Amino acid sequence: MNFWRIVLRSLKHHRFSSSVAAISIAMGIALLVAVYSFKEQTHNTFTQVGLGVDALLGPKGSPLQIVLNALYHLEEMPGKIKWSYYKEVEKDPLILQAIPFAVGHSYGGFRVNAIDPRFLTEFEYLPGKRFSFSEQEGGEGRAFNAPTEAVAGWAAAKALHLQLGNEFSPVCGVREGDPIHETDRLHFVGILAPTGTPHDRAIYIPLETFYLLSGHPVETQKMAKDMEYREVSGAYIKIRRIRGGALHPGIQGLKYAVNQSDRNQLVIPNEVMPRLFNIIGWVDRVLIAIAAILTVLSALFLFFSLLSALRERRRDLALFRALGATRRTVMGLVIFEALIISLLGGLLGLLIGHGLIGVGAHFIKVETGVAFSGSYLGSADWLVLPGAALVGLLAGLLPAIQAYRLGVLKNLSPIS
Amino acid sequence: MRKRFLSLICLVALITITWGFVGEAAGAEERHGHKAFHGGILNVIGKELAHVEVLIQEDTLEAWFVGGGQDTGRSVQIKAARIPLTVNIPGQGQKRLVLKADPLELAGEKMGSCSHFVARADWLKEVKEFEANGSVVIKGVKEKLIIQYPEGYDPLHRPGHEGHGKEHH
Numbered sequence: 098m099n100f101w102r103i104v105l106r107s108l109k110h111h112r113f114s115s116s117v118a119a120i121s122i123a124m125g126i127a128l129l130v131a132v133y134s135f136k137e138q139t140h141n142t143f144t145q146v147g148l149g150v151d152a153l154l155g156p157k158g159s160p161l162q163i164v165l166n167a168l169y170h171l172e173e174m175p176g177k178i179k180w181s182y183y184k185e186v187e188k189d190p191l192i193l194q195a196i197p198f199a200v201g202h203s204y205g206g207f208r209v210n211a212i213d214p215r216f217l218t219e220f221e222y223l224p225g226k227r228f229s230f231s232e233q234e235g236g237e238g239r240a241f242n243a244p245t246e247a248v249a250g251w252a253a254a255k256a257l258h259l260q261l262g263n264e265f266s267p268v269c270g271v272r273e274g275d276p277i278h279e280t281d282r283l284h285f286v287g288i289l290a291p292t293g294t295p296h297d298r299a300i301y302i303p304l305e306t307f308y309l310l311s312g313h314p315v316e317t318q319k320m321a322k323d324m325e326y327r328e329v330s331g332a333y334i335k336i337r338r339i340r341g342g343a344l345h346p347g348i349q350g351l352k353y354a355v356n357q358s359d360r361n362q363l364v365i366p367n368e369v370m371p372r373l374f375n376i377i378g379w380v381d382r383v384l385i386a387i388a389a390i391l392t393v394l395s396a397l398f399l400f401f402s403l404l405s406a407l408r409e410r411r412r413d414l415a416l417f418r419a420l421g422a423t424r425r426t427v428m429g430l431v432i433f434e435a436l437i438i439s440l441l442g443g444l445l446g447l448l449i450g451h452g453l454i455g456v457g458a459h460f461i462k463v464e465t466g467v468a469f470s471g472s473y474l475g476s477a478d479w480l481v482l483p484g485a486a487l488v489g490l491l492a493g494l495l496p497a498i499q500a501y502r503l504g505v506l507k508n509l510s511p512i513s
Numbered sequence: 514m515r516k517r518f519l520s521l522i523c524l525v526a527l528i529t530i531t532w533g534f535v536g537e538a539a540g541a542e543e544r545h546g547h548k549a550f551h552g553g554i555l556n557v558i559g560k561e562l563a564h565v566e567v568l569i570q571e572d573t574l575e576a577w578f579v580g581g582g583q584d585t586g587r588s589v590q591i592k593a594a595r596i597p598l599t600v601n602i603p604g605q606g607q608k609r610l611v612l613k614a615d616p617l618e619l620a621g622e623k624m625g626s627c628s629h630f631v632a633r634a635d636w637l638k639e640v641k642e643f644e645a646n647g648s649v650v651i652k653g654v655k656e657k658l659i660i661q662y663p664e665g666y667d668p669l670h671r672p673g674h675e676g677h678g679k680e681h682h
Contacts, residue, residue, distance in 0.1 A: 185618065185619060186619060189619070346552070349550060349551060349552065350550075350551050351619070353550045353551065353577075353586070353588075354617040354618075354619040354620045355619050355620070356586070356620075357587070357588045357617065357619075357620035357621070357622075357628070358619060358620050358621050359621065
């Protein structure tokens, strides 16, 4: 009988315990793969991309809150800055582009961002990529150029079933129950093509419209015309680059100077987000530790099931030896059985892990606009099969040694 | 015997994993110190009353007066419009350098309330090390101003303690 047929027959004979062992290995590996993939994709999205913004000019307060509000349309801005100060910063020779915005409104659960029109026409949300209304790319219409016009991000438009020409009244606030500017009717003239960034989840209106909405106090409405009096929530800043595309090192000096002022600060998103990840990085580590422990326990289960199977098969293996099989052959039967179970577990774990990411990615995209991919190959993926093989080898080693040392005569002697 | 051996392996593995996490956390906590926000060299003023961060680029020396202790991200306002310094350069004798107030407009500074000073001199392009002496009034107190370049002046420096060299943000 062929070696591999013997191995497969043994696996079939112990299919229940072999399946449970493979599934438990798969669970540990699936969790490891999913955690690593989410961790790496999150890091790539939140720290390396920067969403086209090198720095945020904002009010004094939590830098994390400013980043989450300005870039991810979450949280609330902790205050306002004077228009005159924004203009002073804009004049700095290091500044390539400074686009002011005002937040505080919403519609249908999506944030309404009042913003300078250059955001839709000149701003690059990723290197070389500007917002598009092209139908071929999934957009519609055009940018706003009148106070009653609005543009929706792709995800907001999809969730609210928006079409060009639809009218809406912005909510003065971001919480349920906040008052509506009922007498103000804006209409959508454009839907942005999807960008795969949180910009998809916002609605954009002209900055001047923010001040002119009825129901705002006179002090706010005065800001539409009076630049000395005007305030904004913040500004998206692009900094000049030096050789190699690196940020001009003077950004730290600029940040220092702005941060000494009474009411304002310059926040660099790529400095804030890694600090956040250092804090929540412990969650990843705990999950990875749990996955590692789960995998070790699965390996132990495999070890004990092989040991138990060996006890049952002593006579069979002794018979193989008597028929001419060498010690190494018998040892190989056990080792390869363990390897096949663990490799099957590894492959299943990869499939389940990527499936978990795919399902989770859908919900994350709906809630945050941030795109994750189930087909992303993380650093853990390349180690799954070698790792599974190692687990199988370790789990099968002791049973294999026992099979190697199996005594033929002792195990073939009559039982009764 | 075998069960004990296996239990020992599991215990060692768990301890190793935990140790790795703890070790990393402890390492992270140890990595702190005075930050020079402009990439310059920090020099202590008084008994850590304040610092002066000094950066030399080409023929220009920039100085920022910042807080003492760990508070090097906060500016300290100086009333003086000029701070004269006597500079001792090894092998070149003494030279004179005058720090002139250069208010940071974005910080809302003006002459008479300024943390940023600038000096220019051709010899700054070639200088490798020097010690500069002067005086400055900080929070109403006249203090000696000592700048040691490139190591940074830190009279409280103890062996094994991170000094005020190029540790920047």
